[in-house]
Amino acid sequence: MIARRLLAPEPGWIRHADIVVVGSGVAGVTAALNAHRLMPDRRILLVTKSMLDDGSTRWAQGGIAAALGPEDSPEQHLADTLTAGAGLCDTDAVRALVTDGPDAVRRLIALGARFDEEPGGPLALTREGGHLRSRIAHAGGDATGAEVSRALLDALAQASRAPGGGSLDVIDHAMSLDLLLTADGRAAGLTLHVIGEGQHDGIGAVHAPAVVLATGGIGQIYSATTNPHVSTGDGVALALRAGAEVADLEFVQFHPTVLWLGKEARGRQPLISEAVRGEGAVLTDESGDRFMAGRHPLADLAPRDVVAKAIMNVMMATGSDHVYLDGRHLGADTWKHRFPTILANLREHGIDPLTEPIPVVPAAHYASGGVKTDLRGRTSIAGLYACGETACTGVHGANRLASNSLLEGLVFAERIAGDLASDFPVPAVPVADDRVAGLLDPAAAVEIQQLMTDRAGVLRSGPGLQMAAEELRKIGDQPSNRPEVSAWEATNLHLLATALVASAATREETRGSHWREDRPDSSDDWLGHLIVTLGEELTVKYVPDEHARKGLK
Numbered sequence: 001m002i003a004r005r006l007l008a009p010e011p012g013w014i015r016h017a018d019i020v021v022v023g024s025g026v027a028g029v030t031a032a033l034n035a036h037r038l039m040p041d042r043r044i045l046l047v048t049k050s051m052l053d054d055g056s057t058r059w060a061q062g063g064i065a066a067a068l069g070p071e072d073s074p075e076q077h078l079a080d081t082l083t084a085g086a087g088l089c090d091t092d093a094v095r096a097l098v099t100d101g102p103d104a105v106r107r108l109i110a111l112g113a114r115f116d117e118e119p120g121g122p123l124a125l126t127r128e129g130g131h132l133r134s135r136i137a138h139a140g141g142d143a144t145g146a147e148v149s150r151a152l153l154d155a156l157a158q159a160s161r162a163p164g165g166g167s168l169d170v171i172d173h174a175m176s177l178d179l180l181l182t183a184d185g186r187a188a189g190l191t192l193h194v195i196g197e198g199q200h201d202g203i204g205a206v207h208a209p210a211v212v213l214a215t216g217g218i219g220q221i222y223s224a225t226t227n228p229h230v231s232t233g234d235g236v237a238l239a240l241r242a243g244a245e246v247a248d249l250e251f252v253q254f255h256p257t258v259l260w261l262g263k264e265a266r267g268r269q270p271l272i273s274e275a276v277r278g279e280g281a282v283l284t285d286e287s288g289d290r291f292m293a294g295r296h297p298l299a300d301l302a303p304r305d306v307v308a309k310a311i312m313n314v315m316m317a318t319g320s321d322h323v324y325l326d327g328r329h330l331g332a333d334t335w336k337h338r339f340p341t342i343l344a345n346l347r348e349h350g351i352d353p354l355t356e357p358i359p360v361v362p363a364a365h366y367a368s369g370g371v372k373t374d375l376r377g378r379t380s381i382a383g384l385y386a387c388g389e390t391a392c393t394g395v396h397g398a399n400r401l402a403s404n405s406l407l408e409g410l411v412f413a414e415r416i417a418g419d420l421a422s423d424f425p426v427p428a429v430p431v432a433d434d435r436v437a438g439l440l441d442p443a444a445a446v447e448i449q450q451l452m453t454d455r456a457g458v459l460r461s462g463p464g465l466q467m468a469a470e471e472l473r474k475i476g477d478q479p480s481n482r483p484e485v486s487a488w489e490a491t492n493l494h495l496l497a498t499a500l501v502a503s504a505a506t507r508e509e510t511r512g513s514h515w516r517e518d519r520p521d522s523s524d525d526w527l528g529h530l531i532v533t534l535g536e537e538l539t540v541k542y543v544p545d546e547h548a549r550k551g552l553k
Contacts, residue, residue, distance in 0.1 A: 025388060
């Protein structure tokens with residue numbers, strides 16, 4: 001049996017707020033700032049697992065996609081996004097993204113974000129995989145996430161000092177544990193553990209009628225990922241245990257070009273931005289031969305799932321552990337001014353991209369699925385919202401289009417704030433939590449990561465997924481009675497791995513970033529979504545996408 005809540009001591013302190021936002025990336029901070037702007041009399045509390053800038057946002061290299069160029073349009077951005085999503089995007093959600101997106105980026109610039117410009121003033125826009133137009137705005141060459149994070153956190157600091165009837169406060173080093181619920185199943189706050197560096201110590205509770213989850217991705221369920229160490233899927237696991245619907249978990253995007261550091265490499269790996277290929281770098285095999293030409297009309301700039309699969313095919317055919325990204329012809333000026341961060345990182349690892357090709361391999365990068373929401377960020381639990389990588393808004397479908405993630409965080413966080421301002425939840429009083437509690441041994445995390453990498457990574461098969469499910473059941477029989485961060489994280493990873501494997505085993509086709517070796521073709525029978533819920537047991541339900549099916553007629 002999977003635990004319905006994490007084993008933890010009873011809260012030793014309680015704090016009251018109107019809105020609690022969990023996460024300090026682009027989505028969480030944007031939600032908090034806009035809620036504070038629209039509702040200055042509300043008490044808003046932002047909690048973050050580590051330091052404010054320790055999440056995924058600051059690691060984003062490529063940029064933020066929006067129809068900002070004179071030859072671009074939201075309709076063209078929509079078309080590229082739908083193509084990448086392999087038939088499973090929610091067209092209304094994508095239209096909201098691409099329509100609201102340009103102004104959301106302009107508001108970010110007005111907030112203080114400084115993007116790279118061409119001589120004379122226009123934004124410098126580049127291309128990435130899957131985009132037919134140059135629409136990627138970037139900062140510091142390849143440090144877009146760091147600049148976006150800086151601007152948002154500066155604005156957060158300023159807003160937290162602003163006078164008024166309400167407040168905007170922050171608690172860092174706080175891991176969220178479980179959702180508090182009312183007697184009728186509405187959100188009423190959450191429990192969390194605050195490490196000594198925070199404002200409180202130990203287990204506490206925040207009582208609030210509105211909870212916004214923006215905890216980032218689930219990359220740490222794999223041995224190698226581009227995600228930071230805090231990305232253990234806490235928000236998605238918390239929502240699942242509370243009974244919320246989670247969708248499309250099988251669609252995990254593996255970034256094609258992550259620096260290969262050897263067979264034993266674990267944890268967060270250095271990312272080589274897709275923008276490097278956008279500037280002209282090409283993929284080659286160990287003999288120096290290009291292999292993307294002829295596989296897709298966009299060749300090296302094909303959507304990420306296409307490129308990742310091509311790399312894996314080449315590796316299997318040649319018996320190699322990696323392929324190469326050749327950017328020697330880009331020249332010193334491009335590397336130094338467009339990709340200074342990547343250049344420095346490569347040289348720290350003993351690689352000079354000016355004189356040698358870069359060894360690369362796919363690694364877990366982005367979860368297209370997550371807590372299911374509507375166009376205003378509302379989940380299936382009243383008062384619970386989700387945005388950013390934690391959410392499944394329907395924008396990404398079966399495969400995220402490059403650089404749509406920062407934009408999604410901005411747009412849907414703003415929509416959440418707008419929804420709360422127009423229809424704020426009624427006061428909520430939590431009831432005693434009688435859900436079955438449990439906890440896994442922290443050592444289970446390494447087992448889970450290796451199992452998921454071997455059986456539910458880029459390449460999957462029915463037998464492999466069945467084996468993974470059986471092993472996960474065995475791992476679930478490794479209980480712990482010592483509540484601590486590593487045990488809570490291992491328990492979250494186990495729940496998410498179990499749900500992902502169940503979804504991947506159910507979807508008997510290859511689509512987008514879900515690649516079944518034993519089901520190599522896409523099927524119209526699978527034009528729909530897999531919804532995972534946790535009650536007495538974990539269940540996976542297939543829901544046909546009627547809009548997508550109408551497109552077949």
